Structure formats: structure tokens, C-alpha cells
Amino acid sequence: MLKLLRRLLLPFSALYWLITAIRNLLYDWGVYTSHSFPLPVIAVGNLSTGGTGKTPQTEYLIRLLGDRYRIATLSRGYGRKTNGFIIANENAAAQTIGDEPYQFYSKFPNITVAVDANRVNGVTNLLNLNPKPEIILLDDAYQHRRLKAGFYILLTAYSEIYPDDFILPAGNLRESRTGAHRANVIVVTKCPPDLSDTEQQRIIKKLKPKPSQKVFFTCIDYDDLVYSEKGVLHIDDATQTQRVLVAGIAKPQYFFEVLAGPGTINKQYPDHHEFTETELNELNQLANERIIITTEKDYTRLKGKLPADSLYYLPISSMFINGGDDFDNTILTYVGKSTANR
Structure with missing residues (x-):
């Protein structure tokens, strides 16, 4: 199905390629500054x-x-x-x-x-x-x-x-x-x-x-610790706790995998997602019985909107x-x- 969809979209990709190629050539030739x-x-x-x-x-x-x-x-x-x-x-x-x-x-x-x-x-x-x-x-x-x-x-x-x-x-x-x-x-x-x-x-x-x-x-x-405003948890302890994993990033599978385990609830959202009141209410209800672990990027949007003692983030580095x-x-x-x- 995916291969068929890609074939159907190829003419539009050809047009997109032409537009970007011309733009790049105009910069390469100095027409655009x-x-x-x-x-x-x-x-x-x-x-x-x-x-x-x-x-x-x-x-x-x-x-x-x-x-x-x-x-x-x-x-x-x-x-x-x-x-x-x-x-x-x-x-x-x-x-x-x-x-x-x-x-x-x-x-x-x-x-x-x-x-x-x-x-x-x-x-x-x-x-x-x-x-x-x-x-x-x-x-x-x-x-x-x-x-x-x-x-x-x-x-x-x-x-x-x-x-x-x-x-x-x-x-x-x-x-x-x-x-x-x-x-x-x-x-x-x-x-x-x-x-x-x-x-x-x-x-x-x-x-x-x-x-x-x-x-x-x-x-x-991945860091060995998950962090909140109130303290830290070792990742081994976090994975033994009832938890909700929240990710609004482009490709969250690595994040979900490293924190996977029994009792995990995964909540996936689009990249750079702006959480709605309905979604925040749902996460707040889940936070009554579980900790919430999110990505660093999502933490910047969720901080202050969910209970500080329930909301953690997992840092990563390259x-x-x-x-x-x-x-x-x-x-x-x-x-x-x-x-x-x-």
C-alpha cells in the first residue's frame, strides 16, 4: 500500500524536485545572493x-x-x-x-x-x-x-x-x-x-x-537518570514504576524502547505538539496513579501544566x-x- 501511494505521489515529487533544484542553481550561480x-x-x-x-x-x-x-x-x-x-x-x-x-x-x-x-x-x-x-x-x-x-x-x-x-x-x-x-x-x-x-x-x-x-x-x-523539578529517579527504578511515556517528537521509537516494560502506557503526539486542554486533563488524570516520563523537548511544553512531582524527563546526548x-x-x-x- 505504501509503495503504491509513493508511486501515485511521484509526479508531485518531480515538481517539488524541479522547484528546489532551480532555487539551488540560482544560489549556486549567484543570481540569488x-x-x-x-x-x-x-x-x-x-x-x-x-x-x-x-x-x-x-x-x-x-x-x-x-x-x-x-x-x-x-x-x-x-x-x-x-x-x-x-x-x-x-x-x-x-x-x-x-x-x-x-x-x-x-x-x-x-x-x-x-x-x-x-x-x-x-x-x-x-x-x-x-x-x-x-x-x-x-x-x-x-x-x-x-x-x-x-x-x-x-x-x-x-x-x-x-x-x-x-x-x-x-x-x-x-x-x-x-x-x-x-x-x-x-x-x-x-x-x-x-x-x-x-x-x-x-x-x-x-x-x-x-x-x-x-x-x-x-x-x-540515554542518561541513567530521569529528572523532575522535585528530584531524580534512576532509570532502573523508573522502569519498575507504573508510568506513562509521552513523546511529541518526530521519531519516538527509541524513547519508547528504552523505557519499555510491564504496565507502560505510551502516548505519542506529532512533532512540536502543542498540548490541548483535553490532552492535559487526560495526562493529569493518569498522573494520579503513575509517573509521567517525557522527552526533554516535550518537558519544555509540559512543565507547569502537570504535577511537578509526577513529571520527569529523560535526557539524551549524541x-x-x-x-x-x-x-x-x-x-x-x-x-x-x-x-x-x-
């Missing part, structure tokens, strides 16, 4: 519509660079109820800056977190700050061609690498697979932790990277299966050279 800036700008993104792990990858970069440089993150602020350029402050919330930027702001108090759908305007405003950032991390800006980053990190999920996917609407790709050529490095995310060298080479062969591109493999590393030092050195070398040439 791309703006660059005199500081290291690193873009983290993907060819698909989501679920590749951009947030943990951006957090990895923050941890790598945060002790060395003044960092700012710039996101669109998907799902926020505000417009224009905003810098996160003590009044920030998921509703004002978006769930992922609010997560950055909550976890990393020493960085500047900004949102603006117009990334050129956002960077311009960030450079007017005093002190201004030394590095800007662009979250989900791979297709934002008006701003030319100095370094592109392309993510693709192990279970759905872009060579196996199709252009929208038949598949999930926002642009042709050839868009991968703009990347400096390609990171295959959400891999099994024990991914073999043979399997890595098979995937690299499928990706067909350019000689200048490096390919890395990461897996999701972990390199191998080659982590090479990745770090690649980023640090780019930043160092870019800063020296500024």
Missing part, C-alpha cells in the same frame, strides 16, 4: 523533514566549544507564538522562542540563544551585541541558502539514510540527494551502538561522499561510535582557522 559573515558559522541540518537528531548534535557542539568561545545559537523557533528576532531571557518559554531553543537556554546558561526565521537578520542582530558571539551555531538551516555558513554538518538517520528516501511528498526529502554535496561532514545518527565497521563501510558506499567529505557515525546515549576525536579536531580546526582569518 547568499550572505556570509566574518566569524565561524556552523550549520546543523538534514535533507529530510526531521527526526535526525539535530538537537543533541547541536548540544554536542555547545559542549565542545562552550569553554573556549562565546557561543550563540540561532534557530527559527518552530512553533513559537511570536515573530521576529528574540534573544532568550528569564521570561523565555517554549511558546515565545520554541521548544528546542528553550531547551538550549535552560541547559546552557552561558550561551546566547536567539530565534529568527530570517537567519541573515538574526546573525546581523547577534553581531550588534556587546560582547558579540565568537561562534554562531545555526540549528536546522541546511536549506536556508540566503545565509552562507562556513561549515555544514549534514545529519541522516541510520534507519532512513537519504539515498534510500524520496523527495516530498512521496518521501521525506526537502531537496534532492545532491544537496548533500554542500556538507563538510556527514553524520549518520541514531545508529546501533555496536554498529560494525563492515556496516559502516556499506553505508558510506551508499552515501557516496565527495573526497573532501568525512562521514561519522553516532548513537543516542555519542560517536568511533572517530569522535577526529570530528572534534575537524570542528576545532575550522573554528581556529576561521577565527584567525577573520
Whole structure:
């Protein structure tokens, strides 16, 4: 059935491919202007519509660079109820800056977190700050061609690498697979932790990277603890407790699997879901007898709306299966050279 549906949608995918291909060519030929800036700008993104792990990858970069440089993150602020350029402050919330930027702001108090759908305007405003950032991390800006980053990190999920996917609407790709050529490095995310060298080479062969591109493999590393405003629980204890798992992310199967067990109720919602009063009432009733464990991103929207002593979140991070030092050195070398040439 799915194969038949994809075949029916292929003509529309061809039209979508044509539009995006022409747009990219106009930027490549200089007909449309791309703006660059005199500081290291690193873009983290993907060819698909989501679920590749951009947030943990951006957090990895923050941890790598945060002790060395003044960092700012710039996101669109998907799902926020505000417009224009905003810098996160003590009044920030998921509703004002978006769930992922609010997560950055909550976890990393020493960085500047900004949102603006117009990334050129956002960077311009960030450079007017005093002190201004030394590095800007662009979250989900791979297709934002008006701003030319100095370094592109392309993510693709192990279970759905872009060579196996199709252009929208038949598949999930926002642009042709050839868009991968703009990347400096390609990171295959959400891999099994024990991914073999043979399997890595098979995937690299499928990706067909350019000689200048490096390919890395990461897996999701789950914390040993779940956290609430009132305290923490070890994950072993949490999985022995009556619980409701709440996920409003693109691909929640990993989250559900790590917390699976007898008596579990799974509640799945769309990515960046804004919970309704009816849904919150249902979760509040479930919280009378169970704990609720959610993702970090969903926690930013549920905090304050469910009982604090019942609501927990499970942090995740990105972990390199191998080659982590090479990745770090690649980023640090780019930043160092870019800063020296500024």
C-alpha cells in the first residue's frame, strides 16, 4: 500500500524536485545572493523533514566549544507564538522562542540563544551585541541558502539514510540527494551502538561522499537518570514504576524502547505538539496513579501544566561510535582557522 501511494505521489515529487533544484542553481550561480559573515558559522541540518537528531548534535557542539568561545545559537523557533528576532531571557518559554531553543537556554546558561526565521537578520542582530558571539551555531538551516555558513554538518538517520528516501511528498526529502554535496561532514545518527565497521563501510558506499567529505557515525546515549523539578529517579527504578511515556517528537521509537516494560502506557503526539486542554486533563488524570516520563523537548511544553512531582524527563546526548576525536579536531580546526582569518 505504501509503495503504491509513493508511486501515485511521484509526479508531485518531480515538481517539488524541479522547484528546489532551480532555487539551488540560482544560489549556486549567484543570481540569488547568499550572505556570509566574518566569524565561524556552523550549520546543523538534514535533507529530510526531521527526526535526525539535530538537537543533541547541536548540544554536542555547545559542549565542545562552550569553554573556549562565546557561543550563540540561532534557530527559527518552530512553533513559537511570536515573530521576529528574540534573544532568550528569564521570561523565555517554549511558546515565545520554541521548544528546542528553550531547551538550549535552560541547559546552557552561558550561551546566547536567539530565534529568527530570517537567519541573515538574526546573525546581523547577534553581531550588534556587546560582547558579540565568537561562534554562531545555526540549528536546522541546511536549506536556508540566503545565509552562507562556513561549515555544514549534514545529519541522516541510520534507519532512513537519504539515498534510500524520496523527495516530498512521496518521501521525506526537502531537496534532492545532491544537496548533500554542500556538507563538510556527514553524520549518520541514531545508529546501533555496536554498529560494525563492515556496516559502516556499506553505508558510506551508499552515501557516496565527495573526497573532501568525512562521514561519522553516532548513537543516542540515554542518561541513567530521569529528572523532575522535585528530584531524580534512576532509570532502573523508573522502569519498575507504573508510568506513562509521552513523546511529541518526530521519531519516538527509541524513547519508547528504552523505557519499555510491564504496565507502560505510551502516548505519542506529532512533532512540536502543542498540548490541548483535553490532552492535559487526560495526562493529569493518569498522573494520579503513575509517573509521567517525557522527552526533554516535550518537558519544555509540559512543565507547569502537570504535577511537578509526577513529571520527569529523560535526557539524551549524541555519542560517536568511533572517530569522535577526529570530528572534534575537524570542528576545532575550522573554528581556529576561521577565527584567525577573520
